[in-house]
Amino acid sequence: MKKITFLFLLSFQALFAQNYTEFLTGNATDVTTNHLSGIVLMGGNIDQREAMKWFLAQANGGDVLVLRASGADGYNNFMYSQLGVTINSVRTFVINNAAGALDPYVLEKVANAEAIWFAGGDQYDYVKYFKGNAMEDALNTFINTKKGVIGGISAGLAIMGSSYFSAEFGSIESAGALLNPYHPAIALGYNDFLKIPFMEDVITDSHFAQRNRQGRLSVFLARFAKDNNRRSFGIGCDEDTAITVDSDGKASVYGPGSAYFLQANCTTNFAPEVIVKFQPLTWNRGGEAMKVYKVSGTTAGTNYFDLSDWQTGNGGIWQNWAVNAGVLSMVAGTNPECEKLSTPDFENFTVEVYPNPVSDKIFLKSKSPVQSVKLYNVLGKQFSTTLSHDNTIDVSNLSSGLYILKLSSEASEQTFKILKK
Structure with a gap:
């Protein structure tokens, strides 16, 4: 009987432990610092070191928390000792289910962090484990009340917009999305998860040019415009490239690739002309359905786009994107020149x-x-x-x-x- 009871307790403990796994590097004692807010969008493949240094510097010597749903402690030593930025600790939680995300100990560490990083993997894991529960509340409190810095790579980037492609039913390529904008795999969430400054009505996408995702992000924006009757916005980021967004909305681009800032043109008739199930998308509007500012990255992040007005930038080029019968065109364009509101004379x-x-x-x-x-x-x-x-x-x-x-x-x-x- 004692042996059976002992085995039962071991099984129960093992089941409980499977909710999450913790890895800690650095000081286990929490510190409080004069941290800064901000956002990092990492396009995938390789972490862009200069942008990651910026992310760590925003923590101002505090504690960094890495949240992931697969993998192990790959970020711990990288962040703690390989980038030359002094921080108190790096703590990784590999979350295996919603129970792991809701564990009081995990939620406490979210509240205590000065910086939170979402690793890659499958973004739907983050959505199903973190959305609509106490973890969502803890993350939004961290972002908007504590005003800590937050960021992510690949799947972690995919949840940074207030609207998002959840990948609940798997991924989708541009060709399939353009031919059927209501394809069952296009699972979108609209302003119902993370509330991050400057990211409202924005959908993000990673591995952008490398995986030819220009078409599918265009479809995501077309869906948003149709489903919500509002202008839609998107940010695409190439691999090995990163975007840092400071507290004023300045989005600086680091690395060898580019970042793409998409917006439905600011005209009265901005919605797609043809967007129905089983038919190719047409979103033309005179060849200017979407205005896109493409910014080439640099080592020092000198080129940027201003997310506080979605019109001002440096080191980029304007393009016009449009879709005709499922075919995307991308040509040289001009600033959307939305109505410039100003103080009266x-x-x-x-x-x-x-x-x-x-x-x-x-x-x-x-x-x-x-x-x-x-x-x-x-x-x-x-x-x-x-x-x-x-x-x-x-x-x-x-x-x-x-x-x-x-x-x-x-x-x-x-x-x-x-x-x-």
């Missing part, structure tokens, strides 16, 4: 808006009553907001980024760009 100025940038509250000083307040992000999404009795607008719950504030009185409407810190 001073002589007509009737409302003072301050501070800008803002952390918690926007204060208004107006010569006449403000009757309507509307707040949008740069992608056009409206946020619920009210003007309080003391002429303030609470924006403390908003993510960092650029917003458009529209104020209306009986006589006029005025528009302001507001930077939320």
Whole structure:
């Protein structure tokens, strides 16, 4: 009887241990540092060292947590001792199921980290283990309240957009997606998982040029535009290449490849012309359905694109992408030149808006009553907001980024760009 009980306990412990595996390199005692926020999107194959150094520097000597659903401790020594950036520790959790993701010890380490990295593998593992539960809450608290740096490579990159290709039913190549934009394998999630500043309405893709994924990301954007009736955005990243996004939305590109910043053209009629099941996609709009800024990487990350306005960049070229009957074309193009919203001329100025940038509250000083307040992000999404009795607008719950504030009185409407810190 004792032997049976002992074997049962061993089996129970083994089952429990299979929920996750932990690897620690460095100091087991947690530290608190003046860390910085940011995002790293790594395109796959080889980790881009300069971008990884940037990622570690954002932790400012703190603790790095690696989350993965396969593999082992491959990042531990690489991050801790091979990049020349001093950090307190690297801790890897290989998560085997949702129970592992929800273990209180694992959630505690997520909360204590200054930097979180998602390894490659299968992005659906991350979606099914982390989405819609306490791990999702812990990650979003880390990103938006603690404001730690977050990043990922390959499958880890694939979940960095607020919308995403989940790969729940396997992968899909560009040719199949273009011929049937509602192919069963095109499983998309829309703004229901990670909430990362500057990544709202964005879908990301890795191994971009090497695996000819331009067509499938175009289909993902077409689906988003159709399914949500909003302009869609995408970021593709080549192998051996990385994008770092700082707290102001500056997306710098490192490495030998390129990064691609896609957006549905900012016109009234932006949606695809033909997007139905079992028919090839047509998303043409005069050959300018999508405006794409292609940025070549450099060793020092000197070329960039600004995600706070999706119009400004350095070291890149604009392209027009369009799809006709399932065939993608990519030609030289121009800046989309979306409506440039600016502060009204001073002589007509009737409302003072301050501070800008803002952390918690926007204060208004107006010569006449403000009757309507509307707040949008740069992608056009409206946020619920009210003007309080003391002429303030609470924006403390908003993510960092650029917003458009529209104020209306009986006589006029005025528009302001507001930077939320």
